[in-house]
Amino acid sequence: DAKTTQPNSMESNEEEPVHLPCNHSTISGTDYIHWYRQLPSQGPEYVIHGLTSNVNNRMASLAIAEDRKSSTLILHRATLRDAAVYYCILRANQGGSEKLVFGKGTKLTVNP
Amino acid sequence: DTAVSQTPKYLVTQMGNDKSIKCEQNLGHDTMYWYKQDSKKFLKIMFSYNNKELIINETVPNRFSPKSPDKAHLNLHINSLELGDSAVYFCASSSYPAGGNTEAFFGQGTRLTVV
Numbered sequence: 001d002a003k004t005t006q007p008n009s010m011e012s013n014e015e016e017p018v019h020l021p022c023n024h025s026t027i028s029g030t031d032y033i034h035w036y037r038q039l040p041s042q043g044p045e046y047v048i049h050g051l052t053s054n055v056n057n058r059m060a061s062l063a064i065a066e067d068r069k070s071s072t073l074i075l076h077r078a079t080l081r082d083a084a085v086y087y088c089i090l091r092a093n094q095g096g097s098e099k100l101v102f103g104k105g106t107k108l109t110v111n112p
Numbered sequence: 113d114t115a116v117s118q119t120p121k122y123l124v125t126q127m128g129n130d131k132s133i134k135c136e137q138n139l140g141h142d143t144m145y146w147y148k149q150d151s152k153k154f155l156k157i158m159f160s161y162n163n164k165e166l167i168i169n170e171t172v173p174n175r176f177s178p179k180s181p182d183k184a185h186l187n188l189h190i191n192s193l194e195l196g197d198s199a200v201y202f203c204a205s206s207s208y209p210a211g212g213n214t215e216a217f218f219g220q221g222t223r224l225t226v227v
Binding site (some may be wrong): 091 | 145147153154156169204210211213215216219220
């Protein structure tokens with residue numbers, strides 16, 4: 001399984017932007033970059049995913065480096081509800097039941 | 113409407129007992145998964161089913177037996193429970209083919225405590 005590297009923890013202040021980095025230097029051409037988050041005592045929740053171009057949705061933005069070896073999840077205005085563990089995952093596009101392989105993720109703390 | 117629902121949410125039981133956790137999804141997905149999150153918070157896949165057929169079995173002890181009566185349900189039966197089985201179990205679903213361009217939806221988890 002292709003690996004990702006994320007900082008163990010990050011801290012942010014409420015209403016400020018947050019940039020969560022992820023390195024994936026061994027990414028293959030067919031791997032999509034996915035982000036999930038897990039709020040305390042809840043199941044993982046899909047945030048966003050992309051292949052090559054930057055992506056935006058109602059929750060976040062995903063900035064993907066031109067060589068695809070790194071990406072950044074951007075929360076434009078952090079709220080207390082965004083405090084969670086954020087997982088960066090590579091998911092192959094091979095047409096099967098590809099599993100999501102979770103790493104340790106980044107624990108985001110949002111200060112009021 | 114809950115997309116992926118698991119029951120029960122909490123389960124406390126004694127060693128040696130047999131228990132089941134149920135999972136249902138109303139998303140029309142063909143692929144369902146079971147994940148285990150241990151006390152160190154690592155999430156690890158256990159099984160994957162596609163349209164009632166076992167696709168992935170990640171070297172899970174055979175005391176764990178998934179059952180898929182139809183593609184909307186994937187239940188997890190555990191025989192002879194051990195202390196080490198204590199964890200949070202998450203069910204998930206995804207459309208098929210569950211390739212890179214699809215997201216997975218997770219249930220809220222079942223916290224199993226074996227005493």
